[in-house]
Amino acid sequence: MRVAAFTTDDSTDLEILDRSDPTPASGQAVVRVEAAALNHRDLWTIRDDRLERDDLPFVPGGDLAGTVVETGPDVSRVGDGDRVVLCPLESCGTCRFCREGPENMCEAYSSYDGAFAERALVDASRLVRLPDSVDVADAAALPIAYTTAYRMLKRGETAAGDRVFVPGATGGVGIAAVQLASLLGAETVGTSRSATKLERVAAAGLDHAIHSSDPDEIRDAVEEIGDVDVTINHLGGPYTRLGADVLRTNGAMVVCGRTAGRYPEIDARDLYFGHKRILGSTLGTQPDLERLVSFAADGRLEPVLADEYPIAEATRAVRAMDEREHVGKLLIRPQA
């Protein structure tokens, strides 16, 4: 089988390698990958120097959907021919969060890599079956971006009628947050430095589009719309103080990223007088993913997809993601 792998720790270019087909051990399944979605996390494995020399070559990719082609011993919940999507969460199964939930808070949390391949060896218990009405391309978009956004909205206790603020509404988690907040009955306020991208997100359900990347300008525009119940902050940096400033009393800001800066400033006085809540969150749970699959199955959620690439062009796909000119998920189609 072909895989797309990082072969050095100083380049995010992917090399196509031939590998022997995986063999499932007890509890494992082999999935023929029909769609794999890209996420910025795939690049951070290189950029954060997370790989050791022994890890190379390294096949990235946490989002995959396809068909089960082989199962190991002791696997009963999925079988050959089942269409599935993988929940990329890897948890210890024994800590208090694995026992009592939510499992994405597992103290030994990690997430799957290996989706950029014709076949993927996975933990069968992490596979979610796809109803016939859910396309594999839509399914592959769900696990990381959409599950992360969904869990953040839940963590912020988003309810119908709430106003949800999403700085950077045109990125993967941003679009997902807008679509899912709308689905929950909330009003959405989103920002982007690109008017063209905002138009695309408005078509996907964004109620108030603010065309700016300047935090002061955005603050004024949001205040004109009204107080915010929940801020979904996947950017970090200066958007953190902004995201907290615009909250109503006892409002919540949920943080899942830091592409705009890791050590943000915040107004402590506004925080305590406003009784505001700042919550961290990463990824989501398998039941969250199952819920999203059911939203996709009944037509309530249509993930926004950008372009797709054959596996031989995986490097082009990664560069496209890095250039951030697209709106929606980029996919690799390994069987194309």
Ligand SMILES: [Zn+2]
């Ligand atoms: Zn655990």
